Amino acid sequence: MYQYQDYLEAYGRIMQFNKNKSEPFHRWYPFVEGYSKEFIQSIIEELDEKPQVCLEPFSGSGTTALELQTMGIKCFSFEVNPLMYLIAKVKLENDYAIDKIQHYFEFIKQERTNSNIAEVKTTFKTLYQKEGLKKWNYNASVAIAIEKIHLAIKLIDDDKYMELFTVALAAILLDVSNLYRNGKCLSYKKNWKDRNITEAEVFDKFDKKVNEELLVDIRNNKIMALVHNKKYLYHEDSRVGIQKTVTDNSIDLVITSPPYLNSRDYTDTYMLELKTLELTHTNEEVRKLREKTLRSHVQIKWKDTASIDNQLLHETLRELERATREQTMWNDSIIDMVRLYFVDMKSIFSVLYKKIRTGGKIYFNVSNSAYYGVMINTLEICASIAENEGFKVIEIRKARYLKTSPQQKNEVDKLLEGVIVIEKGIDQ
Numbered sequence: 145m146y147q148y149q150d151y152l153e154a155y156g157r158i159m160q161f162n163k164n165k166s167e168p169f170h171r172w173y174p175f176v177e178g179y180s181k182e183f184i185q186s187i188i189e190e191l192d193e194k195p196q197v198c199l200e201p202f203s204g205s206g207t208t209a210l211e212l213q214t215m216g217i218k219c220f221s222f223e224v225n226p227l228m229y230l231i232a233k234v235k236l237e238n239d240y241a242i243d244k245i246q247h248y249f250e251f252i253k254q255e256r257t258n259s260n261i262a263e264v265k266t267t268f269k270t271l272y273q274k275e276g277l278k279k280w281n282y283n284a285s286v287a288i289a290i291e292k293i294h295l296a297i298k299l300i301d302d303d304k305y306m307e308l309f310t311v312a313l314a315a316i317l318l319d320v321s322n323l324y325r326n327g328k329c330l331s332y333k334k335n336w337k338d339r340n341i342t343e344a345e346v347f348d349k350f351d352k353k354v355n356e357e358l359l360v361d362i363r364n365n366k367i368m369a370l371v372h373n374k375k376y377l378y379h380e381d382s383r384v385g386i387q388k389t390v391t392d393n394s395i396d397l398v399i400t401s402p403p404y405l406n407s408r409d410y411t412d413t414y415m416l417e418l419k420t421l422e423l424t425h426t427n428e429e430v431r432k433l434r435e436k437t438l439r440s441h442v443q444i445k446w447k448d449t450a451s452i453d454n455q456l457l458h459e460t461l462r463e464l465e466r467a468t469r470e471q472t473m474w475n476d477s478i479i480d481m482v483r484l485y486f487v488d489m490k491s492i493f494s495v496l497y498k499k500i501r502t503g504g505k506i507y508f509n510v511s512n513s514a515y516y517g518v519m520i521n522t523l524e525i526c527a528s529i530a531e532n533e534g535f536k537v538i539e540i541r542k543a544r545y546l547k548t549s550p551q552q553k554n555e556v557d558k559l560l561e562g563v564i565v566i567e568k569g570i571d572q
């Protein structure tokens with residue numbers, strides 16, 4: 145029913161964040177779940193007219209708003225996770241003074257050298273090595289080194305620079321910890337108990353981040369930003385924030401990639417940074433943050449009974465129910481998650497329809513999923529939800545094929561990741 149276009153070659157590599165890892169500013173934090181700045185460039189290049197105002201409902205590390213800023217295009221963005229929000233905010237700041245960075249950098253070095261803390265306290269049980277624990281995220285020497293840097297950063301009297309150095313610290317945390325990001329969650333590194341990272345090594349990694357990336361990129365930056373997208377970045381749930389903030393019929397272009405329906409919880413994946421940097425203080429705060437995220441994961445038992453009227457979704461849910469009668473469920477919230485993910489999608493497309501001007505477009509990057517051997521055609525379900533809200537679906541671009549998990553492999557071998565191109569037509 146939908147027109148599929150083969151963009152496997154054009155989009156294959158640029159739909160991953162990897163390419164950003166060597167790009168000034170974008171590289172400050174090694175994000176995983178994003179696309180590259182080339183994806184944004186390719187969209188702007190193919191449009192007949194340069195857009196004036198864009199919108200990114202799921203900002204992540206800020207790739208969309210940052211790239212648009214360098215092109216002089218205004219972009220509203222929304223992000224619910226405090227870590228991603230902070231990273232995007234820091235990358236979008238376009239007025240750092242090199243002498244101030246150097247001044248505060250020297251201050252941090254001095255403070256951490258003078259510090260004599262011997263123990264670090266936290267409400268999170270397994271964050272730091274402690275007697276009686278079987279597992280811990282940071283060895284004691286690493287924990288103390290991080291705390292010394294963090295305490296010094298917190299003493300900086302200018303928020304802009306305090307946040308800049310916090311992102312530099314955030315960027316090295318996983319590396320110096322005993323963990324690695326393992327798809328949906330954090331797992332312990334091989335032989336983690338034998339790792340022996342000294343305080344000096346932690347300091348050195350932090351200093352390298354500042355010297356070789358932050359300072360280099362800010363010093364070399366020749367772009368005079370004509371817009372400042374940091375002003376339009378909101379730390380809010382986009383399901384409610386867009387309606388309150390953005391004027392109706394004002395948006396020319398939306399470029400976005402929502403959380404995929406892959407039961408990955410960003411709160412979990414970035415838990416190490418959230419806890420260490422005190423972006424969440426207690427387990428209760430972590431739970432509250434999860435509640436605000438799009439319902440693409442099963443870390444919460446969703447009680448909402450809402451559903452949407454969509455034939456393809458109904459068929460998929462029926463197939464899932466059939467499949468779960470024949471197999472043991474690894475989590476009994478999966479079907480609720482699938483149902484509610486599309487309830488959320490409907491509320492997003494509904495608010496986008498109000499905010500986009502006639503002739504405006506959406507580039508919506510998402511992938512299909514599979515559970516219990518049932519393929520969930522997220523691309524087509526989202527396309528039909530968008531149509532029901534009044535949009536016209538121009539095409540679905542095939543970007544990449546993703547491998548399925550070993551449990552799905554027999555029934556569903558690979559999953560299409562794509563870009564739905566949508567327009568708000570004239571006669572809607």
Ligand SMILES: C[S@@+](CC[C@H](N)C(=O)[O-])C[C@H]1O[C@@H](n2cnc3c(N)ncnc32)[C@H](O)[C@@H]1O
Nearest residue numbers: 178179202204205207223224225381382437438
């Ligand atoms: C796939 S990532 C976006 C990546 C982004 N394109 C980039 O390149 O960095 C999806 C983001 O949506 C955020 N998110 C989840 N639920 C949200 C909500 N209700 N409102 C706003 N952001 C949300 C997640 O925290 C995550 O950072």
